[in-house]
Amino acid sequence: MPPVTNLETHSHDVVVIGAGGAGLRAAIEAKAAGLSVGLVCKSLLGKAHTVMAEGGVAAALGNVADADSWQVHFRDTMAGGKYLNNARMAQLHAMEAPARVNELERWGAVFDRTPDGRILQRPFGGHSHARLAHVGDRTGLEMIRTLQDRAVAAGIDVYMEATITRLITGRAGATAAFGYWRATGSPILFRAKAIVLATGGIGKAYEVTSNSWEYSGDGHALAYEAGAELIDMEFVQFHPTGMVWPPGVRGLLVTEAVRGEGGILRNKDGERFMWKYLPDERRGEYAATDEEATRWVTALSEGRRTDARRPPELSTRDNVARAIYTEVKEGRGTPHGGVYLDISYLPPEHVRRKLPSMYEQFKELADVDITKGPMEVGPTTHYVMGGIRVEPDSGATTVPGLFAAGECAGGMHGANRLGGNSLSDLLVFGARAGAGATSHAINQPSGEAGFPHVDPVNVREATRELAAPLERVSGDDPYAIQRDLQATMQSLVGIFRVQADLDEALTQLAALRERGQRVQVAGGRSFNPGWDLAFELRNLITVSEAIARSARQRTESRGAHSRLDHPETDDARWGGLNSVVARAEDGTMAVSTSSLPTVPDELRALLGTAH
Amino acid sequence: MDTAHLRVFRGEPNEPGRYEEFDVPVEEGMVVLDALHWVQGHAAPDLAVRWNCKAAKCGSCSAEVDGRPRLTCKTRLSDFDLDQPITVEPMRAFPLIRDLVTDVSWNYAVNATIEPFKPPDDVPQSEWRWQQEDIERVQEYRKCIECFLCQDVCHVLRNHETERPFMGPRFLVRAAGLEMHPLDQADRREYLKDAGGIGYCNITKCCTEVCPEHIKITDNAIIPLKERVADEFYDPIQIVWRTLRGRRPGSAAGAELPVLPTGPGGTSDGGSS
Structure with missing residues (x-):
């Protein structure tokens, strides 16, 4: 029953917002339990950011390296995250990733093969063993298509090109999601017994990003507005290349x-600079000489095992990004402000087979043949480790009935994510959040009686808010505000941070929020990208403030968060502390800390003596 | 700095539609989608364009550039004579939503009628083994990014030539990927012949020409599928055998495809193949 007359209203036991890997996997889980499931996404089905994931999905299948196990994957993940990860999440992730990858194969995914016919795995930064199941360099496409086909065959109701602008909350917690159809601009309401947020990341807060327009922190901001906590928002991954x-x-x-x-x-002088940047405590895991690194590569390309250790380029992403940034800053960059990345010393047909979409991308977009010469690369905003605080086992947020999974959830990756761990994250915790939402929904009375009361006052408020940018006769252009926001975040809250910059960023963000509240949009309701941006701006400004406040609070450097004024990792002061952002009573953003849960002894033992 | 002259279709259904012209400053390496974004950010903030990755991986930004179906994120301005206007129009095969955005939901409805992957019941997954060379063809089909340019260019769909629906090249590629999976147990031949209308394809290869993933749609997907269907239904020995053993309908036999609604009326007749 619509809480407001004449408002298009859909009711599902579980509504999932976002149709990337995490959202699709959550929806499949809830549907398999026999529930009615609605899947709402801003774009067409199959276009979400998962489609861009390239290298592979990390899972300790042990198909290439017998020595691999969930315990080693767990240890690598915790070390990569500088021990700020939620250990229970890292444990569940490492233990369940192999089953989730095998499940994809049962659903029709066709991964590359080992010589004995099993799923092939490739090495990646920070992983002790070859661990990434992959399909050339288009693994994300394979995953999203497999999940999409599974979801469609299961009969999940998909609402494509529908944007959610508000979560409606009440005494029961999250009660409904309000938004609009992008094609027509008509408002639409989704009532649900449980809601799963799987909206991805925040990259569009920055000028230079690998993320698409969709990555505007919607789930982060919707959850924050609904009263949920965000953790570790200062940890933004700048992908090195x-x-x-x-x-x-x-x-x-x-x-x-x-x-x-x-x-x-x-660098421009031809120096293989990563040798200089390996952290001393991990140096023993990497090759000692060019010759040893070359032996490792040769063995890999011929599918042979080797005792050579991996090349220094496979250090963790935070470290490689800082190294590249530093080389460029100190005047050793390329003419276009990057460094060189060279794979052209390998046979051309091998490069084209293992990296087909990179070959295409550089040939078509940059006139560079990567089999003949080096690429020019530099850091780009890629991923946010921080996100909505969730219960590890169920994906439950601090708001009843509201769940979160994938990039918009926090805790799994700590201070720095290892490559390949996001695709496994979204499978493992997508399924878990789907199961968590399912048990919440089936614990409500069945049928209509189980739907929480949706407050019509809140719905009318959301409806007014939706129309406001179109009705204003004057105000700021959303594109101009976004350009200014991106400039602020890029220059003041980037790879290296310092207190004065962060103070200045918060001042600028306050001004941007003011302008954002007066945004005026030209044109009508039908497929109007300026109007879409008006809502995304609000979300982007909220997550940007959360990043800046968390970054200002953490007076140390750890993982992806580097403070020039606090260059050391300060375990005594900051070890074991999450940053927490929540909305205060007066509507302002409050930042604080909370202690990580105690790590059980059997997991602690896996981490070695230091931790 | 060079300037590109963009001539962009604007309009909604049930109105004639118009072309608006924009002068866009050109930077090195710029693609048509960059130019459209410049227009949104500086001249027409409500210009409707569908896009996501801007890296030719998601297949959202399909349009017709100077009459040719293309991904606008992969179409370099340097490939054009900048003294001439560059015309950007929506895909013609699908109904218009607004400006460059069309309603492609018909494709999703067709996709839903295809029987999904069906693994064998009697081989546990731990025993699944296949060689890389056994799946290279299947992986070629699975490179498809669902840009629907092949559907757009296919004259059977574009010109609404047939009385019964035709699933189009994209979904023949998907079906081929399933049919040729080393372990798939389903039989989609009857579905392809009847509901899918595979016989309507007369192998003009326009789909292959526009595929941004360079999938050899006609040669590697459609023709092998046509051969499988012909072997099953038109081979005299098979016909006798089928009569003897009795009729066994294949997967999703009897499914009905939805009818493709007509495309945008306001675009020019200037056209692709």
């Missing part, structure tokens, strides 16, 4: 698989 030239493709991702297959990073 984005394209830097030509200008139109600046930021576009160059997969880590290039380095996984043997790509070498050099």
Whole structure:
């Protein structure tokens, strides 16, 4: 029953917002339990950001390295995250990822094969063993298509090109999601017994990003507005290798698989600079000489095992990004402000087979043949480790009836995510959030009586808010505000941070929020991208403030968060502390900390003596 | 700095539609989608364009550039004579939503009628083994990014030439990927012949020409499927055998495809193949 007359209203036991890997996997889980499931997405089905994931999905299948196990994957993940990860999440992730990958194969995914016919795995930064199941360099496409086909065959109701602008809350917690059809601009309401947020990341807060327009922090901001907590928002991953030239493709991702297959990073003087940047405590895991690194690459390309250790380019992403940034800053960059990444020393047909979409991307967009010469690359905003605080086992947020999974959820990756762990994250925790939402929904009375009361006052308020940018006769242009926001975040809250910059960023963000509240949009309701941007801006400004406040609070450097004024990792002060952002009573953003849960002894034992 | 002259279709259903012209400053390496974004950010904030990845991986930004179906994120301005206007129009095969955005939901409805992957019941997954060379063809089909340019260019769909629906190249590619999966147990031949209308394809290969993923749609997907269907239904020995053993309907036999609504009326007749 519509809480407001004449409002298009749909009711489902579980409504999932976002149709990337996490949302699709959550929807499949709830549908398999026999529930009615609605899946709402801003774009067409199958276009979500998962489609851009390239290198592979991390799972300790042990098909290439017998020595691999969930315990090693767990340890790598915690070390990569600088021990700020939620250990229970890292454990569930490492234990369940192999089953989730095998499940995809049962659903029709066709991964590359080992010589004995099993799923092939490739090496990646920070992973002790070859662990990434993959399909060339288009793994994300394979995953999203497999999940999409499964979801469609299961009969999930999909609402494509529908944007959610508000979560409606009440005494029961989250009660409904309000939004509009992008094609017509008509408002639409989704009532649900449980809602899963799977909206991805925040990259569009920055100028240089590998993310599409969709990545505007919607789930983060919707949850925050609904009263949920965000954790660890200062940890934004700058992927070391984005394209830097030509200008139109600046930021576009160059997969880590290039380095996984043997790509070498050099500065303009030809120096293989990563040797200088290996952290001392991990140096023993990497090759000691060019010769040893070359032996490792040769063995890999011939499918042979080797005792050679991996090349220095396979250090963790935070470290490689800082190294590249530093090389460029100190005047050793390429003419277009990047460094060189070279895979052209391998046979051309091998490069084309292992990295087909990179070959295409550089040939078509930059006139560079990567089998003949080096690429130019530099850091690009790629992923947010921080996100909505969730219960590890169920994906439950701190708001009853509201669940979250995938990039918009926090905790799994700590201070830095390892490559390949996002695709496994969204499978493992997508399924878990789907199951969590399912048990919440089936614990409500069946049928109509089980739907929580939706407050019509809130719905009318959301309806007014929807129309406001179109009805204003004057105000700021949303594109101009977004350009200014991106400039602020890029220059003041980037790879290296300092207190004065963060203070200035917060001042600028307050002004941007003011302008955002007066945004005026030209044109009508039908498929109007300026109107879409008006709502996304509000979300982007909220997540930007959360990033800046968390970054200002954490007076140390850890993982992806580097403070020039606090360059050391300060375990005594900050070890084991999550940053927490929540809305205060007066509507302002409050930032605080909370202690990580105690790590059980059997997991602690896996981490070694230091932790 | 060079300038590109864009001539962009604007309009909604039930109105004639018009072309608006924009002068866009050109940077090195710029693609048509960059130019459209420049127009949104500086001249026409409500210009409707569908896009996501801007890296030719998601297949959202399909349009017709100077009459040719293309991904606008992969179409370089440097490939055009900048003294001439560059005309950008929506895909013609599908109903218009607004400006460059069309309603492609028919494709999703067709997709839903295809029997999904069906693994064998009697082989546990732990025993599944296949060689890389056994799946290279299937992986070629699975490179498809669903840009629907092949559907747009297919004259059977574009010109509404047939009385019964035709699933189009995209979904023949999907079906081929399923049929040729080393372990798939379903039989989609009757579905392809009847509901899918595979016989309507007369192999003009326009789909292959526009595929941004360079899938050899006609040669590698459609023709092998046509041969499988012909072997099953038109081979005299098979006909006798089928009569003897009795009729066994295949997967999703009897499914009905939805009818493709007509495309945007306001676009020019200037056209692709």
